[in-house]
Amino acid sequence: MRGGHLLHPVLAIAVVAAFPMQARSGIFGKNQPLPDWAVQANKTRTPDYVKDASAVILYDEYVEAIDATGRPTERERQAIRILKPQGRHNTCAVGYDVDEKINYFRVWTVAADEKQYMAQDTDFVEAGDTQIPVMLSTYKERIAHPPAVDVGATVFCESEEVLRPYMHEKVWRIQNGIPVVFQALEIDLPQGGHHAEAWHSFKAVPGVEVAPGHWRWEVRDMPALDLRDIPSHPEWEALAARMSVQWGDAAVEGKENEWKAVGAWVTGLEADRPQPSPEITAFTQSLIAGAPDFYSKLSRITENIQKNIRYFVVSRGISGFQANHAGDIFRNRYGDCKDKTTLLISMLRVAGINAYYMPVDDRRGIVDPEVPSIYGNHMIAAIEVPADVNDSRLMALAKGHDGRRYLIFDPTNERTPVGNLPAYLQGSYGILSAGPASQVLALPILPPEGNGNERKGSFTLGADGALTGQVDVTHGGSGGAELRLSLKDSDEKERRQALENSVAHDVPGVVLNSFQYVQPAELDKPMELHYKFTAAQYAHSAGPLLLVRPRVVGSDAMAFNDKLRTVPIDLNATGRWRDSFDIALPAGYVVDETPDPVSLDLDFASYHSTVTVKADQLHYERELVVKQVELPASRVADFRKLESAILMDEKGTAVLKKQ
């Protein structure tokens, strides 16, 4: 668990006299009648297709008025009807940061009995973004808690906000967790202004120029996106429909040009940030002194940042997008993803290696190559690999349009070695921000060899069913990195508890006798786990028979069901996972029957498993290889076939017979 040091709040418990706060002027409005748009929206019948939704958005309209500098002022009007008790939490909120301003925020309710109410200033709460321990953020939300929000009521919200001046894009999220009957977006461009729009997970709707430079898009009857009962689904936001409209430098013809403009904007924003300070220069030079090759030079720098720069986010207005200066990051030894990337680029510059910012999203599928946008939540680096460098350790390579090779690296992930790539980024897209050479790049999907584990177990089974033994596991690739990260964020007691719970899932009643994690200092070396345990009643007798499961610990099966599948299947990561267990049988018992071998080869994965008997030993061996990170929904039958085979193999029981 990451976390800051939280002290208890200090509250005033003693006050001489009340000092009533002055009522704010105008921002919330004072008993104004329901506006006409709301009166009209209230006439909307709740459509039948809402089914068991807890609420429905009847009307949602954005108008973005762009001034001559490109700065937008956004007006939103929204009407939400509450359909179920759990829908009462659906209310309105306006978020803002230090460089934004709410002009007004008014909320009305038409109750189920048609009585009308307007929210007063006591019905609003302002909430800061202070709950994330590793973040310092000035972002706030003004949240309305209007009267009479109950089943059958409709809430109407109207707000106007001057948005941040540097963001010339609107991401219009047209799909929600509840259905939307009608929604519209307008942009009102300054004279001579241009725009460019793109749609994600939705067929493009043509915009209508309702006045010169004033465009409007409308979408009707958008269903809710509900992934609640769908196992192994991609990220919700990767599937949800949205539209992005640009009106700044990225409002140009052609997607390639748009991406180039988005990347150029990032390049400009961060231009002076990686400038190496004298301290950075001196430190880096001493760090890489004597490095024999490109990889050594690179890994000394990346590991230094991974190990020594603490993750801490400072987000204050534009600093949510723009990194701190490399010198400050180096001195303070903390920073967020942008900062870590900045320091990396800075140190690599000292080492004579070119590297670039690469905005991404750490949820696969959200950055869409067909939708040029700055939409994303993370920053990583694209490191240019010289043409003469060919090193098999540099697996995470992506090729640019110009043929240059870039090594994709996430310095925020403190445990994935350079050359490898965390599973969450594989198969995703990133914006190479390299000035005029900016472009969107597909991030690589690594071969199975880049990830996985090898588990070996040696056990002794007693005639009373007791099992004792030792398990040795090596974890490599992104899986090993995830394990290292979980160790970093846990103490000894938590590690023991997590391991005990994990083993007890397979071996109920287990007693963990000892365990040891071995983490080599070099991140590209696999980490090891060794543990010994005893389970009193692992095997169960049935008359002269003794039943024992050859697959003792570890599960490779993913969740699946037999329901109709419409969304893709997220396989999480490529990799190769191997188990090999030997169980010494009790004296006087012979093997009567073993589970059948499993051999399944599919284009995206393979699974092989065997149980053999050698003298008094039962030997179990299996290998799962996954070659892709996502499958289309149409492949669900193959996915079920694979997971079902794994599950049945894991449950397989060998029957021993008393001689």
Place this chain on the structure above:
Amino acid sequence: MRLKHLLFSLCCLPVAFTSQLRAQFPAPTKEELEMTSDPKAPGADAVYFYREETTDDSLHYHSVYARIKVLSEKGKELATVRIPYERHNFKVTDIKGRTIHSDGTAVPLTTKPSDLVDVKTKEVQINTAVFTLPSVEVGSILEYKFQIRYEDNVVNSPDWDVQQPYFVHKAHYAFLPAKGMYVITNSRGEALNRLMYGSVGGIGEKVSHKITGGYELDLTDIPAIPSEDWMPPQNSVNWRLQFYYTQYATGAEFWQKEGNRWQKEADHFAEPTKALRESVTQIVAANDSDDQKSRKIYAAVMKLDNTDFTREKSKAELKSEKLKQVKDAEDVWKQKSGSSDELALLYIALARAAGLHAYPMQIVNRNHAIFDPTLMSTSQLDDYVAIVSIDGKDVYLDPGQKMCPYGVLHWKHMLASGFRESDKGLGAGTTPATPYTTNLVDRIADLTIDPSGNVKGTIRFILRGQEALHWRQLSLRTDENEVKKQFNEEIRRELPEGVQADFNHFLGLPDYESNLLAMVDVSGTLANVTGKHLILPEEFFGAHAGHPFVSQDKRMTPIDVHFALMKQDAVTYHVPAEFTIENPPAPASIGWANHAAFKSSSTVKGNDIVATRTIGYNYTVLDSKEYGDLHDFYQKVAAADQQQIVLTRSQTARGN
């Protein structure tokens, strides 16, 4: 709850005292710099070398100082310090800090701390001051101090949370109360001219009262805050000490006087007015027994709108509907709506109006705290329950818990202490716990297994007591569809891997006095089929269920399982005709005297196997000394739940 006093709304005049702030950071010792682990806190990610909290209520400030050793990557999290405070009266000042590397190099805090809004309403604003120390490494010493200053018209007696997330080697606490305390008054205008304190963890005995009028507490080797599954509320285990300005000389006097005040207010609210007396004649018949009257009144109160399960109307709605703010039970009855506490007191008013001996009891909600008699504050009391005397016997009722059957308390109100009234007057009391027989979960499955090992069938759940109450109360806050979804999600976790559950329907969801029935369809792959055998889990539900207290072999804190419970399973497997069972598993019986029992057995009738399993525990809270027995019991249960049934394929079916 509208009845509560604002006991600690105080006021005072400013008085000047000399500040005793630590001016300089002390130099670290060689041992501190070189330390890589701490034998007093093995495996710790960080330790506090020293913590100091000082409050001067005359000069109106708290000061905090900490010196911390970082021993692992995780320990670096202590470099970020968050100080929540109420912005209207308080401000955070004089923040200073530094990081000392293990070579002795000190890096000062130079970045300006941030002052962030946490929550802001028209009435109150809570901010958080945040700073993060620079250049932190494993092995660093973190050092910081700050002050929280408050207005001259405010006093703020301290609440010392002595235990921290990490081990503390040495701690010093000091409190200099406001002098001239005669000017401190509460919201009722009463002069608070005395000072008292209460503590948890036995640390109160170590407080020294100085000749200067101040109080000091010095402690060494303070263990980290415990964190274990199924712990009782933190307030009952964490060491802390709290000071109060008060008008009372002793704790006994406090509880007596405040109790009298509480009783007066509760009785005033629950006054059986003329209107209520008239109303109750419509609810009960003159010749009803006391028990019948009580049950009828309880049912009438249960029918009313409980705003804790729906929502409270805003002032604007009340005004629009020409309703006034509720002031007493008669208002609640007229409006047919009230909060849980108001409905509990309405029950008492109506019962009294019907001539019953009914009494209010206000208790601490056991879901978040345990009543602490050393804490001189009635604000720790949360919820009202009702006690009615039927044939000379106290019957505890929970009219504020919608859907709670008559005679049953919600588990959060069981074994909960607080004030109660009785025929003898006011007193302290503790509510009873119910035995395991009142909280039942019966699972009856009828499953057909095909020769490939696939399963199809139904499960009937019969829930009574707390288990039924949980789902019924959920149905008030959501709709039935959502309850079904959540029920489905919960039972899936207990089914064998490969088996799917699809909720079918509930029976008796709105009828809180009856059992709750839930029907679920199941399908999927259950049995393991080999050439000769078909192997089934004997315990359809137990085999995959997560058992508590199995993996952890030691325990520091008491165990609180919320309520006693019994689960009974009866699973009928219809197996294919070509398989026969030769050796049914031996019956299992595991006992833990006076605490818990487990039994399982299987019987065979033709091609049907009936596997039964019963587990019950008749405890709610256990001392940590009993953990060994608890651990042993559940280890045996977990192993017994893995028992399997082996069926053998007939020779004919094998093709021999």
